[in-house]
Amino acid sequence: MPEIFHALGLHMHQPLGNLDLLLDTNRWEAEQILLAYERPLHFLKRFETSAKFHFGFSGTLLEQLADPLIQEKSKGIVDLGAMLAGYRELPNIELVGMGYFHPVFPIIPIEDWEEQLWLHKQIIERVFGKKPVGFFPPEMGFSMEMIPYLVDAGYSYVIVDSVHIRNENGQPVTPYKTYWAEWKGKRIAIVPRERDLSNAQQSGMDPVWFSAEAKNKTKSVMPPVLITTWTDGENGGWFRNLSDGANFWGYFFAPYVEKKYSGEGIDTVFLSQFILEYPPVEKVEVSTGAWNVGSTSGYDFSQWAGSAAQKQALKEIYKLSATYWQRAKAGGSTSDLEFRQKLQEVRRLVLQAETSCYLFWGDSWLPQLYELIERAYRVMP
Template sequence: MRPTYHALVLNLHQPAGNLQELWEKNPWEAKEILFALDRIPRSLWGYEDIARVHLALSGTLLETLADPAFQAMVYGTVDVGSLLWYYQNTALFEILGTAYYHPVLPLIPPEDWSEQLSRWLGIGRHLFWRENFQGFWPPEMGFCMELIPLLKALGYRYVLVDSEHVEPVTPMDWPKLLYRPHVACYGGAEIVVIVRDRDLSNAQESGMEPEWFCREVEERTRWCDAPPLVTTCTDGDNGGWFRNVTYGANFWTAFYVPLLERARGDCAVPRPVFIHEYLDRYGVHGEVQVHTGAWNTGWHHGRGFIQWTGSQRQKDGLRAIWKLSQRVHALRRRANELGRREMEFQNLLEQALWRLLRAETSCNFFWGEAWVERAERDLEAARTSLEAAERYLQS
């Protein structure tokens, strides 16, 4: 009997300052989130022989968890400093690279991509004590082929994409398309593409039983002629299924740990695997192209990014980001040409840049118009710093 492999991927993200604000205004929700984060390693202790989990932590979440003031504030509820240490258990966790402020990358200016990705690498390398991260998690699974050269230049081996947007270049049937890794090529660079099973991921998000999952995987992979890789990706700190504190009523204690128990003794159960281990063992199948899009949300399918662009105010906010980004990068290039390195000027320019990058956070545009004001505030602060930098350069 050929084995079947399961790659579990969890996205963990909180916007800058969100946990601190919740701790003050809605402490139980803040505790639910912290408990959900802390439950991940605690649920897996003792299963190092079989458990394999991929984690993508946004830069803003890592920044909050690493903040000594925040650690002191929540100490007694969750030991956040120890939690970061637990995530370094390489027997259980594969850390995926991502973008620092969790933007929908195809919706922001390409000149900002490298800043978002390199800043995450800075904090990721510091907190996880490693130079390289094999896999890349595009926030909201927002991907476009134009990202491929940058991902390769930063050392990524593979990227996760949603099944809704993948189209074969090499002729293949749908089981091969969904359950084998492939390559995608753009601009002379290529990267391995790992395809998320949208239907099974929807079940993972809302709640499922181990028996149902095993039967569904068996049925879906029945016609695979090589060991299939079934990849499920969801948030890991949102929704009642992940936040529920009752034993036996959340993802870990009702589904994943019982699945691990079965996998230890039944070779027919999908075996957890790190994606890089699967690639080392079985390689890739063919070539695909990936259409620009995101994963599905509770309201939209991910095509056209309607979740983030549905209203005029959302569109205006994104348009303002593009305009300000052009000004910021033009001034950076001008300063480099003139050799201007004064500390006061560079500080003003950095203030403008990081405020711009934070304005690009996907959450600012996800909730209709409810959070667009947060992007607008950051953009206004960025303009103020940029104008001061422009005046400085002219003086």
């Protein structure tokens, strides 16, 4: 057994329409982002038998990457069709689910959770031919009430930020183990994301430093030891840098994996494999919260619902969702094709309006959210 198991993960997301916009208005940024999606293939093929990695792709990102118009515009940068096929063929990646439109689940209507989950799972299976086994909540927004929905959708584990996990006595737990949590009779494995080392993964780190830091942090932890680091995979200069000598994959990942052969005692692992071999034994409670992003700590949802404008936008989302469900139930038995088509269009607009980015970026993006809401009311049968 290695001294430490390391579960590496990246979160990939673009709100609907963003790639098309960037390709038209800021092609240089679009190129950096698209190459950040393609770059992992080269390194994971190189270390196909020696490294394991996790990826979460939002439904809206996959919809854009598979769009023939986006693929045509991206020619000369990346062959997106070949890229998706490359991910499909990689044997050393584990895919995780999210929500199709990347919502912060605890702050959107609970009535919309199920469809966000199932739509995302369907596109993962369609694009990659694989079922996601674990779940990475968008923005790491998690609440215990989500557990039955995740279990019913077929997920066996969920990654949450380690700062939110407490044992049954209310005390913090080590982030270097897996746990289990239960809600309304449904149980799921809880995987803590190690916040400090994930921060380092996001901003840039040296493989020698990481190995030493990982061992120092876990020296008093009884084996098996698991470190889970998870970050965005296309944001920031560290991941977008076109020089492999100065980005995550070339500067950190390749030498990190190669170091393993010299007896470093750290081995990459699939979370599903680790949980199967070392099932969690301790029950925990997870406080509702998110990850640390922007200037916020993740102990609340102030990044998405802190301002008066954000709170009002959320009220409008709830109102629209309630109106949709009212109309859907009222017309549940109708055979009117036009009614059903309009209702389906409204449904998609409701779910799209729940995309976290519109709330995250506040005043500059809220007009896009209101445009979706207004379109939904115009179409509403």
